[in-house]
Amino acid sequence: MADILAVTQLGDPVLRDHAQPVANIWEPRIQSLIDDLMATVIEKNGVGIAAPQVGYSDRILVIASRPSIRYPAAPEMEPTAMINPKIIGKSEEMVADWEGCLSVPGIRGIVNRYQAIEVEYTSRDGHLEHRELTGFVARIFQHEYDHLEGIIFLDRVADSHSMMTEDEYQKRIVFQS
Numbered sequence: 230m231a232d233i234l235a236v237t238q239l240g241d242p243v244l245r246d247h248a249q250p251v252a253n254i255w256e257p258r259i260q261s262l263i264d265d266l267m268a269t270v271i272e273k274n275g276v277g278i279a280a281p282q283v284g285y286s287d288r289i290l291v292i293a294s295r296p297s298i299r300y301p302a303a304p305e306m307e308p309t310a311m312i313n314p315k316i317i318g319k320s321e322e323m324v325a326d327w328e329g330c331l332s333v334p335g336i337r338g339i340v341n342r343y344q345a346i347e348v349e350y351t352s353r354d355g356h357l358e359h360r361e362l363t364g365f366v367a368r369i370f371q372h373e374y375d376h377l378e379g380i381i382f383l384d385r386v387a388d389s390h391s392m393m394t395e396d397e398y399q400k401r402i403v404f405q406s
Contacts, residue, residue, distance in 0.1 A: 231261075231268035234283040236331045239381060243281050244332055248288045248377040251312050254355055259287065263310045263353050266291045270308065274299050275331050277369040279376035282332050288313045290373035294366055299329060299395075301403060303365055311350035311358075314374060318347035327402060328372060328382045329395060337398040338386035342368045 237243055251259055262285060270278040274297045280287040293308035294300075322344040329337045345363045348370060352358050362370050372382055386392060393401070 231264035233272045234265050234269045236269070236273060236278075237282050237284050239333045239383075241284070241332075243284055243286055244376065244381060245379045246281065246286050247379050248279070248281055248286045250288050251351075254312050254351060254353065259289070259312075260353065262287065263289060263291070263312075267293065267308050267310065270331075273331050276300050276303055276365075277373040278331065279373045281376050281379075288377050290314060290370070290377065292366060292369050292373065294369055300365075306366065310353045311348070311370075312353065314348055314350035314370070314377070316346050316371075316374065317349050317359075319343040320345040324368075325387075326368065327398065328368070329398070330372070330382050332376075333381060333383060335395045336383070337393055337395060337402075338383065339388065339391040340372075340382055340385045341387060342371045346370060 266278050270291055270293045276294045277292045279290040289312050291308055291310050294303045294306045296303050320343050323341045324344045325339050325341045327337050328340045346367045347361050349359050
C-alpha cells in the first residue's frame, strides 16, 4: 500500500541539492518510493512530482498529467515514473506559460520552457525509454527535471511582476478562460 508523503517546502535544503542517480531500480526502497510519489501527486492535485519534493535525493520524477482544479485544461495521461531521466534534445521554440509548484504553495509565475523535448529515462520495470514530449507534458517534465538539478520554478520566472497567488490566478486566469 502506497503512502501519501509530506511535500517538502521551499527552504528545505534537499530542494537545492543535485539529486543522486539511482543505482539499483529494483531496490525495495526505490520501488516503494515510486508508489508513494504516484499516490502523493494524485492526492495533492499535482501533475508531476520529483523525489526531492518528498525529501529524497534520488533522480526520480513522476509525470501525471490530468485535468484538476489546479490545471483544468491539462491533458489526460497515465502516471509515468522516470528514473535517471535526461533531456537529450530540445526544440528552438520556447513557450511562456503559468506554473505553480507543490513545494511553493500558493504562488504562480510565468516561466519560459521548450515547446518540445526528447527525453531518455529508465522505466520502473527496467526498460530504457526514449520519448518526445510536447506542450504541457514537456513543461511538466522540465519543471520536475529542474527539481532533480536543485532548481525551483521561481528561479526561472523572468518577470517577478508576473507572479501572483494561487487565489488570484484562479480568479484572473482560470475563471477568464
